[in-house]
Each structure stands twice: as structure tokens, then as C-alpha cells.
Amino acid sequence: xxxxxxxxSKRFFLGRRWPLQAEYTIGxxxxxCQVAPGQTLGVVGESGSGKSTLARxxxxxxxxxGGRIEFEGKPLSGFGSGAWRSFRRSVQPIxxxxxxxxxxxxxxxxxxxxxxxxxxxxxxxxxKRAVELLEQVRxxxxxxxRQTSDVSGGQLQRVAIARALALDPxxxxxxxxxxxxxxxxxxxxxxxLLDLQASRKLAMMFISxxxxxxxxxxxxxxxxxxxxVMEDAPSGDFYRTPRHPYTQVxxxxxxxxxxxxxxxxxxxAAEASSSRETRxxxxxxxxxxxxxxxxxxPVLRELAPGHRAACHFA
Amino acid sequence: MAAPALGRVEARRIELGRAMRWWPLLxxxxxVVIIALPxxxxxxxxxxxxxxxxxxxxxxxxxFGTDEAGRDLWSRCVWGVRYSLGISIVIVVSAAVIGTLxxxxxxxxxxxxxxLLMRTTDVFLAFPYLILAIAIASAVGPGLTTVVVxxxxxxxxxxxxMVRGQVLAxxxxxxxxxxxxxxxxxxxxxxxxxxPHLLPQLSARVSMDVGYAVLALTGLSFLxxxxxxxxxxxxxxxxxxxxxxxVAWWYTTLPGLFVLAAVLSAMVVNDWLEGRNKGELSR
Amino acid sequence: xxxTTVCAVDGLTVAYHSGGEWLQAVRxxxxxxxxxxxxAIVGETGSGKSTTATxxxxxxxxxxxxxSGRVSFDGRDLLALSTGEMRRLRGQDIAYVPQQPMSxxxxxxxxxxxxxxxxxxxxxxxxxxAAPLAAKRLREMGIHEVERVMHAYPHELSGGMLQRAMIAxxxxxxxxLLILDEPTSxxxxxxxxxxLSLIKEVQVGYHLAVxxxxxxxxxxxxxxxxxxxxxxxxxxxxxxxxxxxxxxRHPYTRGLLRSTLTGTLEHKAKLTSLAGYPPNPLExxxxxxxxxRPRCHREIAECAVAFPPLEGEPGHLWACYDPEPVS
Numbered sequence: 001x002x003x004x005x006x007x008x009s010k011r012f013f014l015g016r017r018w019p020l021q022a023e024y025t026i027g028x029x030x031x032x033c034q035v036a037p038g039q040t041l042g043v044v045g046e047s048g049s050g051k052s053t054l055a056r057x058x059x060x061x062x063x064x065x066g067g068r069i070e071f072e073g074k075p076l077s078g079f080g081s082g083a084w085r086s087f088r089r090s091v092q093p094i095x096x097x098x099x100x101x102x103x104x105x106x107x108x109x110x111x112x113x114x115x116x117x118x119x120x121x122x123x124x125x126x127x128k129r130a131v132e133l134l135e136q137v138r139x140x141x142x143x144x145x146r147q148t149s150d151v152s153g154g155q156l157q158r159v160a161i162a163r164a165l166a167l168d169p170x171x172x173x174x175x176x177x178x179x180x181x182x183x184x185x186x187x188x189x190x191x192x193l194l195d196l197q198a199s200r201k202l203a204m205m206f207i208s209x210x211x212x213x214x215x216x217x218x219x220x221x222x223x224x225x226x227x228x229v230m231e232d233a234p235s236g237d238f239y240r241t242p243r244h245p246y247t248q249v250x251x252x253x254x255x256x257x258x259x260x261x262x263x264x265x266x267x268x269a270a271e272a273s274s275s276r277e278t279r280x281x282x283x284x285x286x287x288x289x290x291x292x293x294x295x296x297x298p299v300l301r302e303l304a305p306g307h308r309a310a311c312h313f314a
Numbered sequence: 315m316a317a318p319a320l321g322r323v324e325a326r327r328i329e330l331g332r333a334m335r336w337w338p339l340l341x342x343x344x345x346v347v348i349i350a351l352p353x354x355x356x357x358x359x360x361x362x363x364x365x366x367x368x369x370x371x372x373x374x375x376x377x378f379g380t381d382e383a384g385r386d387l388w389s390r391c392v393w394g395v396r397y398s399l400g401i402s403i404v405i406v407v408s409a410a411v412i413g414t415l416x417x418x419x420x421x422x423x424x425x426x427x428x429x430l431l432m433r434t435t436d437v438f439l440a441f442p443y444l445i446l447a448i449a450i451a452s453a454v455g456p457g458l459t460t461v462v463v464x465x466x467x468x469x470x471x472x473x474x475x476m477v478r479g480q481v482l483a484x485x486x487x488x489x490x491x492x493x494x495x496x497x498x499x500x501x502x503x504x505x506x507x508x509x510p511h512l513l514p515q516l517s518a519r520v521s522m523d524v525g526y527a528v529l530a531l532t533g534l535s536f537l538x539x540x541x542x543x544x545x546x547x548x549x550x551x552x553x554x555x556x557x558x559x560x561v562a563w564w565y566t567t568l569p570g571l572f573v574l575a576a577v578l579s580a581m582v583v584n585d586w587l588e589g590r591n592k593g594e595l596s597r
Numbered sequence: 598x599x600x601t602t603v604c605a606v607d608g609l610t611v612a613y614h615s616g617g618e619w620l621q622a623v624r625x626x627x628x629x630x631x632x633x634x635x636x637a638i639v640g641e642t643g644s645g646k647s648t649t650a651t652x653x654x655x656x657x658x659x660x661x662x663x664x665s666g667r668v669s670f671d672g673r674d675l676l677a678l679s680t681g682e683m684r685r686l687r688g689q690d691i692a693y694v695p696q697q698p699m700s701x702x703x704x705x706x707x708x709x710x711x712x713x714x715x716x717x718x719x720x721x722x723x724x725x726x727a728a729p730l731a732a733k734r735l736r737e738m739g740i741h742e743v744e745r746v747m748h749a750y751p752h753e754l755s756g757g758m759l760q761r762a763m764i765a766x767x768x769x770x771x772x773x774l775l776i777l778d779e780p781t782s783x784x785x786x787x788x789x790x791x792x793l794s795l796i797k798e799v800q801v802g803y804h805l806a807v808x809x810x811x812x813x814x815x816x817x818x819x820x821x822x823x824x825x826x827x828x829x830x831x832x833x834x835x836x837x838x839x840x841x842x843x844x845x846r847h848p849y850t851r852g853l854l855r856s857t858l859t860g861t862l863e864h865k866a867k868l869t870s871l872a873g874y875p876p877n878p879l880e881x882x883x884x885x886x887x888x889x890r891p892r893c894h895r896e897i898a899e900c901a902v903a904f905p906p907l908e909g910e911p912g913h914l915w916a917c918y919d920p921e922p923v924s
Contacts, residue, residue: 046785046786046787047785056491059495060495061491061494061495085497088495088496088497089497091495092495092496093491093492093495095488095491095492097488100487100488100489101488101489101491101492102489102492103489103492103493103507103510104489105510105511114493114496114498114506115496115497118496118497118498118499118502119497152642152874152875152877153642153874154874154875155874163492163496166496167496167497182641182642182812182874182875183641183812183813183814183853183856183857184641184849184852184853184856184870184871184875185641185870185871185874185875186856187856187857187868187869187870187871188870188871188872190868190870191867191868191870194865194867195867209785209786210786211786212858213858216858216862216864216865217865235864236864249787250786250787252790256787258739258741258791285787
């Protein structure tokens with residue numbers, strides 16, 4: 001009974017080049033991953049890797065262009081309103097910047113209790129629950145009537161967590177939950193998330209560009225680049241023996257190519273003739289790229305038990 | 315703590331700025347009194363004829379003098395501005411409500427509904443209000459209703475376009491996504507989340523449009539399409555005053571001053587609201 | 598090698614006018630930076646680090662004022678110069694790289710024109726004279742396809758390349774002091790490392806004095822020679838990087854270092870974290886005493902009375918009545 005992406009792709013329509021050729025940008029490209037109950041799946045990637053798009057697909061906020069998202073074995077595309085309600089209760093988000101992801105014209109209490117309001121809870125019940133939730137995220141109850149501008153960034157992210165917990169979900173999708181916070185506050189919020197996971201047996205999808213944090217909290221890690229999964233491994237293996245060149249770059253064990261480095265002629269020719277679908281997405285910066293990487297897109301293959309990478313030369 | 319040395323002029327400017335912040339509210343209060351309790355400032359009946367005292371200049375008993383039927387001009391102006399301002403507000407608010415609904419729906423739903431609504435809006439936008447007023451007047455006769463219908467019909471498209479544009483941008487904001495993930499339905503997103511963000515710009519525009527509506531309404535009545543005698547409406551009064559211009563200068567001037575005051579007040583309120591809204595844009 | 602003092606800030610106090618009153622964002626901050634070294638100013642929300650930098654070069658917003666202090670550069674007090682004299686220094690002797698390279702460039706001008714602009718202003722060159730110099734600088738900063746970049750618009754370049762171009766623009770008149778405000782915060786992790794080493798290279802190559810502002814202590818410790826830690830508008834600790842990272846004495850610095858992941862912690866174990874939150878910039882100067890008090894586990898009576906003086910060993914100072922013992 002898990003939340004899974006099965007060969008999921010998402011394209012974004014850019015415009016139509018006359019007369020009939022539509023242009024797209026690829027958000028996510030053939031990703032398969034699973035958030036198992038009680039476990040944390042870490043997703044690492046930089047900007048443009050597709051990790052945020054993946055989060056939105058898992059939350060059902062975007063519909064996939066290809067593949068499917070499955071919740072407890074059933075695809076989201078087949079959900080009726082009852083199934084959606086149940087899904088929304090079970091899967092909740094925590095976004096990067098609480099100042100923009102929470103409506104700043106609402107009071108803290110209103111923000112936290114909105115999910116409860118949507119599911120029909122009475123006002124008096126909601127107020128009580130708001131107090132409980134604040135206590136669970138270790139915030140003082142006097143902030144309930146305040147506005148978001150009266151509250152610090154770290155506190156506001158805890159408010160976002162309280163709101164996410166309101167419906168007692170089974171899955172938390174965290175998209176860069178610490179990145180917008182002050183450094184001295186990040187550890188506290190991280191500890192809170194770890195505590196909540198332990199006490200509520202929550203499953204988490206933890207997305208971040210910070211490798212150290214992801215490794216620390218995750219049971220399993222996937223690395224994304226250009227919308228696709230480059231490596232997929234248990235978090236210990238991932239750090240000890242990274243297989244994919246991109247992972248090695250992220251860990252500081254290799255240097256990527258400069259953004260506009262000139263290439264040797266063979267590579268330049270190969271690059272010019274290949275299209276996106278037939279080459280490895282990391283060819284633009286890979287220090288180990290060869291001519292084959294442009295011709296043939298590597299698939300995720302198992303290099304060690306439970307440890308997969310998408311590279312011809314890993 | 316010790317404040318840094320500020321130039322004397324600058325310190326004064328900051329102080330004055332703070333004190334003056336709220337005076338437009340005072341202005342609104344004054345107009346509310348005029349509209350709600352005209353009897354308070356104009357005790358005389360604007361309709362009472364007094365043929366013994368026609369075209370009298372301003373005096374102790376008649377602040378603005380009298381018109382050609384001996385009616386007290388001050389009272390007629392006070393009641394007149396009540397019509398002008400009051401009806402203008404009704405026109406503009408109706409236009410805003412209709413426009414918001416149409417523009418909001420178009421922006422949120424997109425697709426064919428959006429296209430249909432927006433093309434309809436464009437048709438109405440293309441109409442000059444004067445022609446429309448004349449057309450309606452020739453069909454159902456002149457009167458305040460004619461003018462209200464004509465003006466509302468050409469005013470709502472502006473709001474529809476503005477609101478649609480805002481909704482298109484607002485619905486991409488991060489908290490809308492959060493609301494959807496929390497299970498909020500689309501109509502609830504509009505009401506609970508988007509409306510509070512639409513109101514500042516809407517109210518600023520409404521205040522400005524009230525000024526323009528007063529001018530349009532007064533103009534149409536001046537042409538005879540609006541208020542009919544003996545209704546004291548400022549435009550109608552000024553129209554009547556034309557023929558007596560040479561012997562009674564106050565007859566045209568003073569109602570004109572009322573129109574000016576109403577329009578200027580609307581602009582002042584608009585300025586104030588825009589100033590307050592400026593801080594909101596930083597989000 | 599560390600040379601002479603290029604810039605010395607002494608007792609700088611800066612206030613902002615907000616909501617009808619004056620709030621001090623920076624309080625009596627002093628430091629110096631010499632040629633041939635990178636001084637990192639590290640702090641979080643409310644620390645006053647960006648305000649310190651903008652105050653130094655007199656680019657505070659309209660509601661900001663320097664209340665007291667002195668900023669010596671080249672034997673002159675920058676705060677006492679006329680606006681004309683200050684303008685001549687900016688871009689020429691003192692270079693400032695603002696946050697967010699993508700927003701700092703004019704989207705309607707090509708990169709070539711923008712990188713060359715300081716030369717046109719300060720050296721009176723024409724565009725054709727300045728262009729080859731601009732190209733040379735861009736190449737120096739690690740940009741390979743220089744011709745393409747010179748004719749490109751900002752939106753056509755990636756964050757990393759824009760930051761390199763920004764540094765090239767700053768360096769084009771060979772300043773003596775380079776100030777960088779959060780140069781790596783908006784960039785991807787892999788690019789961050791490259792930009793940091795670029796800054797180090799530039800600093801060594803030109804024997805510059807560099808002030809690097811950041812919220813991330815671990816990131817700057819890779820390249821900085823000395824670090825100044827700010828908290829609540831005050832200097833908490835200042836010293837050589839090694840001292841700050843391994844022998845810090847101020848409870849805030851210690852707390853920051855301890856709460857970052859070092860790889861030795863057991864999987865999913867909780868981190869040591871600092872209690873509380875950084876001070877609200879609007880309220881930070883209301884109470885006397887040390888601004889770190891609410892979060893400090895070593896608080897003693899004196900802490901509430903007055904801000905502790907900066908003292909310690911030669912080169913390594915801290916402002917604390919009851920500092921952490923050497924670990």
C-alpha cells in the first residue's frame with residue numbers, strides 16, 4: 001500500500017510553431033519510484049531536474065502526460081470524487097517557502113484549519129484542533145490569531161507542517177522544506193519532521209538539493225537530472241559507492257564540465273545529430289561522456305542489489 | 315534610541331505625512347452625511363415653488379439664490395448631488411460585480427467559456443455610451459433608469475478584463491496550489507483565496523470610476539436623456555440654467571461647483587486607495 | 598599573503614525608519630579587511646550583514662541612515678565623502694556584486710555593453726575601445742564562448758555564467774576592494790563550488806581585499822581567510838577561519854557549527870539544534886544586552902544588562918560574558 005510513480009512523464013506545452021509543430025518542455029521523463037509506508041524516499045536534484053514537478057505529480061496537482069501515479073495500487077486518473085477525498089486526506093504537502101505557499105491574508109488559525117474546513121468540521125472543533133496541532137509542532141498558541149507577517153520563517157514552516165498534519169495523513173511530500181529557512185533553524189525543523197515520522201509512522205518524500213540532509217533522513221535516494229532518474233539506491237550505498245557520474249559530481253568527488261566548454265569534434269558532431277529522446281540527459285555536463293552517450297539513452301540497470309544507475313559506463 | 319540627525323524639512327515632511335494619512339476618510343464621511351441626511355444641510359424643500367422670488371441672487375435665506383421657479387438652489391444642488399453621486403456609485407458597483415463574476419469565471423475556467431465571455435465583453439466594450447443612451451431613450455423614453463442601464467452596460471467590460479487578468483496571475487500563486495492539495499474546491503478558492511487579493515485593486519478602480527460616472531451621468535442629464543423635471547439632478551439643473559446665464563451667473567456656476575467637488579473627492583479617495591495598495595504589490 | 602589594510606570599518610551603526618520609528622539594524626560593528634585576504638561576513642535574518650555592506654558603499658535605501666561610525670578606505674572616510682566622490686570610487690576602486698545575478702543585469706542590454714560599462718564611465722573609453730577588454734575579462738572568469746556571450750542578453754545565460762559576468766564587470770577597472778553579497782545563494786550546488794573557487798582565484802591573482810557576505814558558514818569556510826559572525830546587528834565573533842570553525846568561543850557560532858550535518862551522525866538521528874529563532878529585524882534593538890540571550894544556554898546575569906565587549910586573543914575576538922570553553 002504505497003504511493004508510487006510508474007514510468008511517469010510530464011510535458012509542458014510551450015507554444016505552436018507554425019503550422020502544426022507544437023513545442024514542449026520536458027518536466028519529468030519516465031520516472032518510476034515509490035514512497036513506501038513508514039519510509040522516506042529522498043529525491044536529490046538541482047534546478048530544472050524535475051524534482052518539483054515530480055512532487056506535484058505525486059500530490060495529484062498535475063496530471064501526467066505519460067505513465068501513471070498509483071495510490072494504494074490504483075491509478076489517480078481513475079479516481080472519482082470519493083477516492084479523491086480519501087487521497088487528499090492521506091497525502092499532504094510541505095512546500096519550500098511558507099511565505100508564498102500560505103495565503104498571507106489569512107490568520108494562522110485559518111491557515112491551519114482550512115483542510116478541516118474543507119472536510120466539514122465545525123468551527124469549535126476546528127479551533128480546538130488548531131491548538132492541538134500547534135502543540136505538536138512546538139509553537140506557542142498565542143500566534144493563532146496573528147498574521148503570517150508577524151511570525152518568523154522558521155515558525156511559519158512549522159505552521160505549514162501543522163496544516164499538513166491536520167487531516168492525519170499517511171504521506172508527506174516535502175519539497176525543499178528547509179531551503180528557505182535560516183541555517184540555525186533548519187536543524188530544529190528537520191528534527192521535528194524526524195520526530196513526526198517516528199511517532200506517526202509517516203511515509204515521506206523528501207526533496208532537496210542538499211545531499212547531506214537527504215542522505216541523513218532517507219531510507220532510499222533517487223538522483224534526478226533533466227527530468228529523469230540517474231541513480232536509485234539505498235541511502236547508505238548511495239553515499240559509499242555512488243555509481244553515476246552526476247552523483248559523483250554532487251558529492252564533490254568529480255567536477256562537471258564547464259557550462260560552455262568547447263568540445264572535441266567527435267562529440268560536437270554526435271551532439272548536433274542526436275535528439276533528446278536518444279541521448280543521456282547528462283551529456284551536456286558529464287566529464288565522462290563519450291560518443292555512445294549521444295546515440296543511445298542509458299536505461300536504469302541494476303549494478304548491485306537494490307542499486308540502479310542509468311549510465312553506460314558506471 | 316537616539317534617532318539619527320534628519321534635516322528639519324524632512325522631519326516635518328514625515329510628520330505631516332503621517333498626520334494626513336487618514337483625511338480622505340473624513341471626506342468620505344462628509345459625503346455619506348450629504349447622501350444619507352440631506353435634510354440636515356438643506357432644510358428647504360427643493361421642489362417648493364415660489365413664484366414671487368424667482369432668480370434671486372445668493373442671500374441669507376437662499377445660499378445659492380433661487381431658480382426661475384423660485385426654488386431654493388442650494389437645496390436643489392444638495393439633493394441633486396445626492397442623485398449624481400448616489401446613482402453613480404450604484405452604476406459603478408453593479409458594473410464591478412457583473413464584471414468580476416464574468417472576468418473571474420473566464421480566468422478560472424479558461425477554454426471555450428473564456429473565449430465566449432471575452433468576445434461578449436469586447437462587443438460591449440466597443441459601444442459608445444452616448445449612442446447607447448440615445449438608443450435606449452428612443453426605445454423606452456428618457457429617464458434615470460435609461461441612463462443607469464446604458465452606463466452600467468458599457469462599464470462592466472472594463473472590470474471583466476481587469477479581473478480576468480488578475481485571476482490569471484493569482485491562480486498561479488503558490489498558496490492556490492496549497493489550497494488545492496488541502497482539498498479546497500474551485501469556487502471556494504475563488505472566494506476564500508482570490509477575492510481578498512482582488513479587492514484592493516477593485517476598490518481603487520471603483521473609486522476612480524465613480525468620478526467618471528458622475529461626469530457621464532451629469533452629461534447625459536444635461537442633454538435631456540436622464541433625469542426629467544422636476545427631479546433636481548445637477549446636469550438637468552445646469553441645462554435649465556443655460557437660458558438664464560446672463561442674468562443669473564450663480565445658477566449655472568454653483569451646481570457646476572458641486573459636480574466638481576464630487577468628482578474631485580472621488581479622485582482623492584482613489585489616490586489614497588492606490589497609495590495604500592502600493593505596498594501590497596511587493597508580494 | 599596578507600598585505601595592508603584596505604578598508605577599516607569602525608563602530609558602524611545603521612538605522613532604518615519604519616512604521617514611524619528608527620530601528621537599528623547594525624550596531625557598533627567594527628572590522629578590517631586587508632589586501633590579499635577574503636573576509637566573510639556571516640549572519641542570518643536580522644543579523645545586519647547586507648545592511649553593513651550597503652552602508653559601507655553608501656547605497657542604503659531611502660529610509661536608511663548611518664547613525665555613527667567610520668569607514669576608512671585609502672585614508673579617507675567614505676561616509677564623509679560627497680556623492681560625486683563616492684560615485685567615482687564605486688565601480689572603480691570599490692566593486693560591489695549584488696545578490697541574484699539574474700536580476701542585477703539590465704535585460705534590454707547585451708552582456709558586452711554591460712560588462713564594458715564601468716570602463717566607459719570611469720575611464721572615458723568608447724564602446725569599441727572597451728569591448729576587447731571586456732572580452733578578456735570574461736575569458737578570465739572562465740567563460741569560453743566569449744563572442745557569443747558578449748552579444749547575448751542576460752536571459753539567454755545560465756545563473757553560473759551570469760555570476761561570472763557579474764564578477765568580470767566588477768573587476769574590469771581593477772578595484773582594490775571587492776564586496777560580494779550572497780554570491781552563491783541563487784545557484785545550484787555544483788555551480789556554487791565553481792564560483793567560490795573563481796572568487797578565490799581572482800582574489801589571489803589580483804591581491805584583492807574581498808568581503809564575502811553569506812548566510813552559510815560552512816560554504817564560506819571553504820574560501821574565507823577570516824570570518825565575522827553577526828547576530829542581531831552586532832558582531833558576535835571574528836577571527837581566522839580555522840579558529841572559527843574548530844575553536845569558536847561564542848555560543849551562537851558553536852551552535853551553528855554543531856547543528857550542521859557532518860556525516861558522522863547516525864542515520865535518522867536528531868541533530869543538535871539551537872533553540873528559538875533569529876531575532877525579528879523590527880524588534881531586535883528594543884532590549885538592552887546581548888541579542889542572543891533568548892537562545893543561549895549559557896546566559897548569566899550580565900547578559901541582560903549590556904552588550905558584552907569584543908575581547909579575546911590577538912586576531913580572534915568574541916563578544917560574550919561566558920564563552921564556550923575551548924573544545
